[in-house]
Amino acid sequence: MLVIGQQVGIAMVPLCCDKRDVAQLYLLALEEGIARDHVCRLIKQSGLAAAAGAVSPHWPWPIRLQTLGHVRIECDGAPIPTKRKQSRKPLDMLHLLAIAGDRGMPVAHICMALWPDSDGDAARKSFDNTLHRLRKLLGGERHVLLHSGNLSLNHGTCWTDLAALNACMLESAALDKACTVAQLTGLAERVLGLCQGELLPGRNDLPEVLGARDRIRSKFLRLMLSLGSKLEHAGEQNEAMLLYQCLIEQQPLAEEAYRSLIRCHLALGHRAEAFEIYRRCRHHLSVVLNLAPSSETEVLVAPLRALQAAASMRPPEPRAQGSAP
Incomplete structure (x- = not known):
């Protein structure tokens, strides 16, 4: 139906269809690669919001917000320019809403976070002014929703890398023992593509950002370790090692990632490679945290220590007669 619509240049969707059903139909078509250009054009023409929970990169999101590793805001595919003299408050509000996710954030909480020294009326006036400027920056009121004292992004029109990461978490939890290696590696690649670094780098002035940064770091670690473990159980040690190496590059103090990598090498x-990984782990923990590896790590490499000790006690082999001194 959509292919025929593309050929003749019309929508070819029954008028009686509910918008939510149409959104699901279009999302399925985009995921399957069916008439993508035509479907994206229909979505943009109708202003259709994405289905609840959708995070597909193929959907033509009016607003895209990246916060992991670097900050980038796009409106209809073009980056939003920010002027140096422009107040940071609208962007601060946007970042808080991205962190809050689907549940949004109470207006009182936002006022306390952004205007801690203002009284109630002054803070509310600043809130209203900042919300107006944020909506203007994003190109419309529909992207930021205010309902019953709670402010949130419209996740039908706004894509965020944090929402996509949460979707990956849910997808990983739903994988069963029958999942394929391609599913595991594909999901790992998507996660690594999303997590390019820490949340909102350089923004250390908002306590909400600092708390969320720790939660996301822990979430990323758990997700990658879970995918790596599934690959190990599937007998794909080499694929698991690549995943653990990427994890260590991003989190060089994640001792559990070192242990997993050592286990694969063993x-x-x-x-030799396993013991070298252990030495790297020990070095990072000592230099940065002034800590020694945990007992769990030491037990894992104990056989390697015993082999090294035995090798050092072995007498040198006698030289062959006639060899040079």
Whole structure:
């Protein structure tokens, strides 16, 4: 139906269809690669919001917000310019809403976070003014919703990397033992594509950002370890090792990631490589945190220590007769 519509240049969707059903139909078509250009054009022409919970990169999102590793805001595919003299408050409000996710954030909480030294009336006036400027920056009121004293992004028109990361978490939890290696590696690639670094780098002035940064770091660690473990159980140690190496590059103090990488090397008989990973782990923990590896890590590498000790006690091999001194 959509392919025929593309050929003749019309929508080819029954008028009686509910908008939510149409959104699901279009999302399925985009995910399956069916008439993508035509479907995106129909979505933009109708102003159709994405289905609840959708985070597909193929959907033509009016607003896209990246917060992990670098900050970028796009409106209809073009980056939103920010002037140096422009107040940061609208962007601060946008970042708080991205962190809050689907549940949004109470107006009182936003006022306390952004105007802690203002009284109630002054803070509310600043809130109303900042909300107006944020909506103007994003190109419309429909992107930021105020309902019953709660402010939130419209996740039918706004894509955020944090929402996409949460969707990956749910997808990983739903994977069963019958999942394929391609599913696991594909999901891992998407997660690594989303998590390019810490949340809102350089923004250390908002306590909400600092708290969310720790939560996301922990969430990313758990997700990658879970995917790596599934790959190990599928006998794909090499794929798991690549995943753990990427994890360590982003979180060089994640001791559990080092242990997982050591375990893979040991399973493949790579004793020297396993001990070198242990030494790297020990070095980072000592230099940065002034800590020694945990007992769990030490137990894992104990056989390697014993082999090294035995090798050091072995007498040197005698030289062959006639060899040079």
